[in-house]
Amino acid sequence: MSKVLMKGNEAFAEAAIRGGCNCYFGYPITPQNEVPEYMSHELPKAGGKFVQAESELAAVNMAYGAAASGGRVFISTSSPGLALMQEGLGFICSCEVPLVAMNVSRGGPGVGGIQPGQADYFQVTRGGYNGDAKIPVFAPSTIQESVDMIYECFDIADKYRNPVIIFADGMLGQMMEPVELPPHKGLATPEEIREKKPWAITGKNNHEGRNVVKSLRLQPDVLEKHVEMLFEKYAEAEKELVRYKTMNLDEAEIVFVAFGTMSRICAEAIELLEEKGVKAGMIRPISLWPFPKKAFDEIGSKAKIVISTELSMGQMIEDVKMAVAGRWPVGLINRTGGIVPSSIEVAERALKALEEVK
Amino acid sequence: MKTIFKPTEGMLPVDTSYCPGCTHGIAHRIIMEVLEERGDLGNTIGVVPIGCSINAHHFMNIDMCESTHGRAPAIASGIRRVHPDKVVFTYQGDGDLASIGAGEIIHAAHRGEKFTTFFINNAIYGMTGGQMAPTTLIGQKATTCVDGRTVEQAGMPLRMCEILSQIDCAVFVERVMLNNPANVRKAKAVVKKALEIQDAKLGFTFVEFLSSCPTNWGLAPKDALKFVENEMASYYPVKNFKTPEGF
Numbered sequence: 001m002s003k004v005l006m007k008g009n010e011a012f013a014e015a016a017i018r019g020g021c022n023c024y025f026g027y028p029i030t031p032q033n034e035v036p037e038y039m040s041h042e043l044p045k046a047g048g049k050f051v052q053a054e055s056e057l058a059a060v061n062m063a064y065g066a067a068a069s070g071g072r073v074f075i076s077t078s079s080p081g082l083a084l085m086q087e088g089l090g091f092i093c094s095c096e097v098p099l100v101a102m103n104v105s106r107g108g109p110g111v112g113g114i115q116p117g118q119a120d121y122f123q124v125t126r127g128g129y130n131g132d133a134k135i136p137v138f139a140p141s142t143i144q145e146s147v148d149m150i151y152e153c154f155d156i157a158d159k160y161r162n163p164v165i166i167f168a169d170g171m172l173g174q175m176m177e178p179v180e181l182p183p184h185k186g187l188a189t190p191e192e193i194r195e196k197k198p199w200a201i202t203g204k205n206n207h208e209g210r211n212v213v214k215s216l217r218l219q220p221d222v223l224e225k226h227v228e229m230l231f232e233k234y235a236e237a238e239k240e241l242v243r244y245k246t247m248n249l250d251e252a253e254i255v256f257v258a259f260g261t262m263s264r265i266c267a268e269a270i271e272l273l274e275e276k277g278v279k280a281g282m283i284r285p286i287s288l289w290p291f292p293k294k295a296f297d298e299i300g301s302k303a304k305i306v307i308s309t310e311l312s313m314g315q316m317i318e319d320v321k322m323a324v325a326g327r328w329p330v331g332l333i334n335r336t337g338g339i340v341p342s343s344i345e346v347a348e349r350a351l352k353a354l355e356e357v358k
Numbered sequence: 359m360k361t362i363f364k365p366t367e368g369m370l371p372v373d374t375s376y377c378p379g380c381t382h383g384i385a386h387r388i389i390m391e392v393l394e395e396r397g398d399l400g401n402t403i404g405v406v407p408i409g410c411s412i413n414a415h416h417f418m419n420i421d422m423c424e425s426t427h428g429r430a431p432a433i434a435s436g437i438r439r440v441h442p443d444k445v446v447f448t449y450q451g452d453g454d455l456a457s458i459g460a461g462e463i464i465h466a467a468h469r470g471e472k473f474t475t476f477f478i479n480n481a482i483y484g485m486t487g488g489q490m491a492p493t494t495l496i497g498q499k500a501t502t503c504v505d506g507r508t509v510e511q512a513g514m515p516l517r518m519c520e521i522l523s524q525i526d527c528a529v530f531v532e533r534v535m536l537n538n539p540a541n542v543r544k545a546k547a548v549v550k551k552a553l554e555i556q557d558a559k560l561g562f563t564f565v566e567f568l569s570s571c572p573t574n575w576g577l578a579p580k581d582a583l584k585f586v587e588n589e590m591a592s593y594y595p596v597k598n599f600k601t602p603e604g605f
Binding site: 203 | 399400402403412419420423425429433437438461462464465
């Protein structure tokens with residue numbers, strides 16, 4: 001199949017359509033606006049429904065209604081919009097309803113700025129919702145990887161009956177790259193929905209018994225059992241959904257940990273360091289939750305420092321420290337506010353950090 | 359023996375959790391009777407709110423989902439996209455609809471969403487124990503206005519039918535009251551009409567029920583019904599605000 005040159009946001013939307021999405025709900029927020037724009041004219045052509053919601057609050061709840069009644073649902077937003085969706089996402093976890101949510105993230109806090117950021121790491125991996133719930137989070141580093149991930153994540157969401165978040169920084173949304181698009185999976189028929197989602201509220205005529213999608217459990221023992229059941233699913237997800245890539249871990253003195261756009265910059269920094277005779281490597285977490293702790297066991301005997309490299313004041317570093325568990329010193333190379341450091345800056349700061357621990 | 363009355367199949371054979379004298383049970387029953395008469399109990403999807411009537415799915419014999427507080431109209435909008443030919447409704451109280459969910463109801467009406475909202479207005483927050491709602495009457499006491507609501511403190515009570523009937527794509531808007539058997543029968547006819555207009559896919563349909571909350575009003579059930587008739591209906595006129603041509 002031939003490649004096409006596409007802007008990230010448009011490719012994300014097209015991937016969702018080809019993944020069988022039949023409902024999209026969005027609200028304008030930069031830098032993800034091309035997603036609702038593209039969906040508004042392309043999703044109806046593929047037999048789906050587009051609604052421009054009055055707010056992110058409404059968008060996430062429309063998504064819940066559509067998904068609870070058997071739809072294959074995609075939503076997208078950017079950082080402050082995701083903050084508004086958090087109550088809904090926690091509720092949807094509790095109700096065990098599957099959907100795919102995309103965060104094309106920008107700088108914060110507050111409205112912050114509209115340039116790329118990764119300071120939503122806590123927001124996506126810890127959640128801003130109340131109560132005990134988890135959402136699998138995947139962070140692509142190229143548009144192709146984003147497309148493949150979105151395409152696949154509908155099935156992951158269905159399997160776990162839980163939301164899945166794709167966390168792409170604004171750089172990925174706004175850049176263009178050649179991409180190979182997968183074939184359209186087709187829209188689910190009512191018979192397929194009945195078979196695959198027997199719990200969906202589709203009207204009693206369409207299934208055995210009566211379906212109720214709910215969160216409220218007033219009896220503490222019943223609620224505790226429900227949350228324990230959710231956590232059995234999350235334990236399964238922790239085994240099954242861990243994804244990461246590594247580079248040069250055997251030889252590396254410096255081990256970068258970086259995801260998304262920062263991992264591309266680190267890959268260049270590794271080459272610059274090589275030119276200076278310093279071996280560096282990288283762990284690129286693809287699943288942010290579950291965090292790929294086991295990747296750190298692959299770090300070789302020459303490692304002197306592990307450096308969390310982030311477009312934030314240092315959020316992933318908490319997970320990095322837990323994964324490192326005291327085996328190596330942990331450093332931080334970061335920029336925030338929408339500034340993306342150059343590979344030269346990263347390489348220089350990494351060298352300095354290495355000298356300090358030697 | 360000839361059967362002269364039997365409970366509707368639309369209500370499950372369980373006791374409701376509502377207080378004595380509360381009109382939720384009556385509103386539930388007439389909606390379910392209409393759905394049963396239409397043969398739609400297997401073809402309907404309902405959304406319950408946050409509030410006392412979150413429990414409605416324990417009583418209504420149809421597919422239902424719970425809602426985050428105030429967002430039922432957004433949720434029903436999503437359901438409608440997947441099920442264009444089913445009967446879809448939201449059932450919401452006044453705290454849920456007129457306060458935290460004011461945005462969602464306005465925009466569902468504005469988009470002309472083809473579902474029906476049943477709005478239970480009892481002028482108070484029931485489930486949380488009697489706090490002031492946007493619909494609490496001037497002078498009416500609540501736990502967050504113990505000396506009675508004042509205009510200075512909280513403005514005037516919000517009239518949702520009057521607001522929604524200004525929106526072009528809200529095609530049917532009517533207020534009924536559940537204070538006596540004659541008015542309950544009238545309310546049932548209005549529910550029936552709202553669903554017929556929903557079938558015709560003409561736009562958003564809205565029925566407000568003036569309802570009682572004896573527990574939080576501190577009134578005996580009979581006095582609570584008098585309060586509905588004398589106090590509430592004088593501020594919230596019981597009437598049709600809007601009906602599409604041909605209905």
